[in-house]
Amino acid sequence: MGGAPAPREPGPGGRVPPLHPSPWLSSPTLLLLAAGLVVPLALIFLDSFRLRGVYGGFTPIPDLWEHLASGAFLGNYRRATQGIYLLIFWRSLWIAALTTALCLLAAYPVAYWLAVMVRPSRRPLGLLLVVVPFWTSFVVRTFAWVWILRTEGLVNNVLLATGLADQPLHLLYNPFSVLLGLVYGELPFMILPIYAALERLDRSLLEASADLGAGPLTTFWRVTLPLTVPGVAAGVILVFVPSVGQFLISDMLGGARTMLAGNLIQNQFFGGRNQPFGFAVSFLLTALVLLILWAYTRLVKRGRLEDLL
Amino acid sequence: MTPSGEGVLPRTRTGVRPAVRATRATFAAYSVAIYAFLYAPIAVLVLFSFNAATQTAVWSGFTLRWYRELAADEAVWRAAWVSLEVAVATTVTATALGTAAAIGLRRTPPLVRRIATPLLVLPIVLPEIVMAVALLRVFGASGITLDFWTIWFAHVVFCVSYVVIVVQARLAGMDDALEEAAADLGATRWVAFWKVTLPQLWPAVLSSALLVLTLSIDDYVVTSFVAGVGNTTLPLQIYAMFRKHITPEINAICTLLLVATTAMILLAAVLQRTVRQPRLPRKGGPR
Numbered sequence: 001m002g003g004a005p006a007p008r009e010p011g012p013g014g015r016v017p018p019l020h021p022s023p024w025l026s027s028p029t030l031l032l033l034a035a036g037l038v039v040p041l042a043l044i045f046l047d048s049f050r051l052r053g054v055y056g057g058f059t060p061i062p063d064l065w066e067h068l069a070s071g072a073f074l075g076n077y078r079r080a081t082q083g084i085y086l087l088i089f090w091r092s093l094w095i096a097a098l099t100t101a102l103c104l105l106a107a108y109p110v111a112y113w114l115a116v117m118v119r120p121s122r123r124p125l126g127l128l129l130v131v132v133p134f135w136t137s138f139v140v141r142t143f144a145w146v147w148i149l150r151t152e153g154l155v156n157n158v159l160l161a162t163g164l165a166d167q168p169l170h171l172l173y174n175p176f177s178v179l180l181g182l183v184y185g186e187l188p189f190m191i192l193p194i195y196a197a198l199e200r201l202d203r204s205l206l207e208a209s210a211d212l213g214a215g216p217l218t219t220f221w222r223v224t225l226p227l228t229v230p231g232v233a234a235g236v237i238l239v240f241v242p243s244v245g246q247f248l249i250s251d252m253l254g255g256a257r258t259m260l261a262g263n264l265i266q267n268q269f270f271g272g273r274n275q276p277f278g279f280a281v282s283f284l285l286t287a288l289v290l291l292i293l294w295a296y297t298r299l300v301k302r303g304r305l306e307d308l309l
Numbered sequence: 310m311t312p313s314g315e316g317v318l319p320r321t322r323t324g325v326r327p328a329v330r331a332t333r334a335t336f337a338a339y340s341v342a343i344y345a346f347l348y349a350p351i352a353v354l355v356l357f358s359f360n361a362a363t364q365t366a367v368w369s370g371f372t373l374r375w376y377r378e379l380a381a382d383e384a385v386w387r388a389a390w391v392s393l394e395v396a397v398a399t400t401v402t403a404t405a406l407g408t409a410a411a412i413g414l415r416r417t418p419p420l421v422r423r424i425a426t427p428l429l430v431l432p433i434v435l436p437e438i439v440m441a442v443a444l445l446r447v448f449g450a451s452g453i454t455l456d457f458w459t460i461w462f463a464h465v466v467f468c469v470s471y472v473v474i475v476v477q478a479r480l481a482g483m484d485d486a487l488e489e490a491a492a493d494l495g496a497t498r499w500v501a502f503w504k505v506t507l508p509q510l511w512p513a514v515l516s517s518a519l520l521v522l523t524l525s526i527d528d529y530v531v532t533s534f535v536a537g538v539g540n541t542t543l544p545l546q547i548y549a550m551f552r553k554h555i556t557p558e559i560n561a562i563c564t565l566l567l568v569a570t571t572a573m574i575l576l577a578a579v580l581q582r583t584v585r586q587p588r589l590p591r592k593g594g595p596r
Contacts, residue, residue, distance in 0.1 A: 025413025036466035040443035113336040144350035154366040245436025
């Protein structure tokens with residue numbers, strides 16, 4: 001790596017080139033990520049073209065050429081693109097998109113209030129209060145909704161006791177409860193980046209806009225919002241990506257009819273025992289997420305994904 | 310932005326107009342509602358951890374029974390201990406590796422950067438379950454038995470990027486002139502690093518360590534795949550309890566976690582006050 005120990009003389013700009021430690025410092029981390037992510041991903045990609053064995057492993061491939069020529073290697077992908085599975089993918093994307101939209105709607109005003117309207121000395125407390133709930137356990141927070149929404153749960157008890165309902169409502173195990181759990185779980189990840197962007201915003205620009213005769217809405221639309229797009233974009237990614245692939249919330253709050261891609265994958269390892277199919281679904285899901293992120297970054301910034309994070 | 314190019318109007322200092330006050334009140338009310346949404350479920354969980362009823366969410370008297378049961382529940386304590394061990398091991402490793410990487414990547418040749426950036430972004434954009442599946446497969450393929458260290462390895466893999474990103478952000482905001490000044494004053498590369506760069510990095514290192522601790526201690530998805538028998542972490546244990554039957558003991562765990570979290574926040578606040586970034590001497594000040 002070109003870390004040549006340059007003599008410390010003024011560079012072209014007349015500046016002394018700054019000191020820097022060896023670029024080799026990054027190699028352990030990069031090796032770790034290569035060994036812990038790239039190699040495993042390559043492995044499951046190859047395995048996704050194999051077929052399940054009788055007892056949950058893989059069917060041996062006696063003749064590789066035959067396996068390829070007969071098209072058998074695409075078996076898992078053919079299955080994963082059948083109607084019922086496409087529906088699961090579609091549902092995952094749709095719920096994740098809804099979650100992201102709802103989080104954005106809930107988060108922006110809060111972030112704005114915190115960053116612009118709250119006294120600076122009180123902002124750290126306000127932020128802390130956003131973060132504290134998600135420092136308890138994720139499983140427990142999801143459990144809270146089960147406990148509140150289930151048939152003998154809090155909401156139903158209140159409804160029955162007050163006579164607003166004469167029999168328990170089915171509030172749990174439907175798409176609505178999954179959506180609620182997702183929004184609840186991901187909301188802080190939307191508030192924090194938007195807050196960070198708003199706080200970095202140069203207030204004099206807002207004053208300038210007002211001085212030039214723009215009303216509050218115009219100022220928001222033409223100055224504040226465009227300048228906080230990076231924060232919004234980061235929040236959207238931080239909420240959308242985990243929502244698409246999650247399985248815990250839909251497992252705890254959703255019923256059989258709200259199976260999402262994450263549950264489908266998980267089932268192949270703990271229930272269905274069809275690992276190669278699970279790998280194929282994993283790859284389709286990853287491809288889908290990356291494709292959406294790529295399109296999204298093009299749309300938002302004409303920039304690269306890395307710049308948003 | 311608005312093309313009213315007649316020049317800047319003189320700025321007038323009007324007090325808080327009623328319209329402004331109304332806007333503020335609206336925003337405040339909205340925010341309070343969102344905060345309520347964030348806290349209400351936790352609050353009722355905590356409240357009902359003291360409830361005498363076994364099954365239903367009807368208040369039927371105060372009890373500490375669930376805490377007594379929790380105290381006697383060895384499986385939960387063992388799981389909590391495993392979680393803590395994993396989290397501490399992960400935090401130390403990921404923070405050290407990530408900070409070193411961020412510093413090393415500061416001025417890398419473009420080629421290295423082109424390889425490093427996607428590698429670092431990958432754990433963040435990859436659906437967690439895919440990561441879990443891949444890690445499980447690679448452990449299986451290489452004949453590694455699932456145990457404490459597989460959890461640790463998996464956690465470092467998905468946490469290290471966050472450290473790099475947080476520390477890199479801090480490095481980007483740092484003034485090179487300080488290091489240059491140190492060099493001009495005769496400091497060697499490493500002295501300058503230890504005495505000038507690193508002290509400025511501490512806040513970022515600390516906050517990324519805290520982030521890693523949180524991510525690791527709370528992880529369910531990856532851990533559920535790579536945890537072997539006998540290495541149940543707390544989230545896995547709680548999930549298992551939830552599946553078996555819903556008991557107010559889970560509410561009691563929630564309360565204890567809240568207490569622990571609050572204690573940790575206070576500790577972090579104290580730490581932050583101690584390890585504050587060094588003030589820059591003012592221009593024309595002493596020395």
